[in-house]
Amino acid sequence: MTQKSEAIKGNITQEMKDVAKQENIEVDKLARLIADGKVVIPKNVNSHAKACGIGEELSTKINANIGSSSKIDDLELEINKAKLAVEYGADAIMDLSTGSDLKLFRQKIMDAIDVIIGTVPIYEAGVVTLSKGKEIVDMDPDDIFKAIENQAREGVDFMTLHCGITKDLVSKLEKQKRMMGIVSRGGTFMASWIKHNKMENPLYENYDYLLELSYEYDITLSLGDGLRPGCLADASDIPQIQELVNLGGLVKRAQDADVQVMVEGPGHMPMNQIKANMEIQKTICHGAPFYVLGPLVTDLAPGYDHITSAIGGAIAASSGANFLCYVTPAEHLSLPSLEDVKEGVIASKIAAEAADVARGLPQSWMRERQMAKARKEFDWEKQFDLAFDKSKPRTYRDKCELDDDEMCAMCGEYCAVKIAKGDF
Ligand code: SF4
Structure with missing residues (x-):
């Protein structure tokens, strides 16, 4: 038995259900792609x-x-x-x-x-x-x-x-x-x-x-x-x-x-x-x-x-x-x-x-929008959480040693995001 043979017979396996959920795709559509050899599990x-x-x-x-x-x-x-x-x-x-x-x-x-x-x-x-x-x-x-x-x-x-x-x-x-x-x-x-x-x-x-x-x-x-x-x-x-x-x-x-x-x-x-x-x-x-x-x-x-x-x-x-x-x-x-x-x-x-x-892909676009929102709102924790590397950005941020959360040491008080906040 293979995932492919089951998909051809129209049997939905637990693995197909799991993948469909992870990928936000209909399980019947996934099974068709597996049956056609275009997807493997x-x-x-x-x-x-x-x-x-x-x-x-x-x-x-x-x-x-x-x-x-x-x-x-x-x-x-x-x-x-x-x-x-x-x-x-x-x-x-x-x-x-x-x-x-x-x-x-x-x-x-x-x-x-x-x-x-x-x-x-x-x-x-x-x-x-x-x-x-x-x-x-x-x-x-x-x-x-x-x-x-x-x-x-x-x-x-x-x-x-x-x-x-x-x-x-x-x-x-x-x-x-x-x-x-x-x-x-x-x-x-x-x-x-x-x-x-x-x-x-x-x-x-x-x-x-x-x-x-x-x-x-x-x-x-x-x-x-x-x-x-x-x-x-x-x-x-x-x-x-x-x-x-x-x-x-x-x-x-x-x-x-x-x-x-x-x-x-x-x-x-x-x-x-x-x-x-x-x-x-x-x-x-x-x-x-x-x-x-x-x-x-x-x-x-x-x-x-x-x-x-x-x-x-x-x-x-x-x-x-x-x-x-x-x-x-x-x-x-x-x-x-x-x-x-x-x-x-x-x-x-x-x-x-x-x-x-x-x-x-909708999941990717959702994460990209979340990051943009976190940047606009100076939500540093959210930015670190969304990042592929959660520790390196925090190390850079800590190096800034700033009291003000609404800027970083790159532009300081000339922070474009802070200046534009509320206006654009
Ligand atoms: S200071 Fe400059 S680099 Fe830092 S968050 Fe503001 S606009 Fe971005």
Whole structure:
């Protein structure tokens, strides 16, 4: 059973009711969007997460990645990052761990938070392979499916699976002169495996089995963009579009099997290409929700990539993307710290809200009007309460050290809002 199969039968699930209430949308309309594959509610049958809808007509959602690496393997720190990300508004957490004891790691994170959880199971298969003293290219396809099945049983809600990188695509990629080659970790695992073994991608070849597993546990497939551009110079190139065409075919097969599916997208991309990319994705992928990793609109800002990604994310989400993966200031440089996670989530919240305002979502406009009213009335507490970051604005306000509540230290007694108050 999946949310999609129930929606097709006309059965309204508790999750649909919850999402309809959160989003202020009629539940029958929501069910139609789910039945059509335009909205997903990632919720594994074994999951205890609260329901979250992603897709057309719903507010833009954001994901925060956490997880250990082979260099930094601190369970408590990653759990604290997950909690902090949720506190600042992340709708989903992806556990991208590649350190030790991945099962325990996932379980602890699932116990610590109540938002939906995503993973990239091929990472676990890679870790298992390396632990046997082998190389990634020696990965046993059975280990990939074992990781998927184990994680499905544990209650993972959505999984990034790089099903669209085919043998044919890998051979074409070799002839393509890309600046950055492949920058997706899962994409590289898969492409290198295909090249080394001269065999077809097991996730592509056994896609029907993957659909069976996904249906059984209601895993939402997040079809990975293994060939996403890793720099502006590679944006919208032939490998990216060819993989997207493959993903479109796989989306159709998932939708026909009543499996919930969304599609991942770029990457690094000049601003002027983002809107067209979103439209092409929606057309090729049959309206499936689009989950974008950025896009980062310049490559010249390491240390500030939460900003480059928020600019791209705002354009993407106002042009059709539904789910934004956060980027932190540590992107391309290091595993993020707690402060980096907070900065990344807030940057993504800004992008999502900017897009939702542009899309005319009533809840966003209500919050924007409330903030304007609070500013006009010098209601500082209300302003702090409405802000994505409730502590930073208070710190700035406190620094003013003013007795008069009806101004700030920016203009002092020449405060335009105070002077105009009552007149305009
Ligand atoms: S003093 Fe200037 S910046 Fe501060 S609230 Fe008034 S108009 Fe705004």
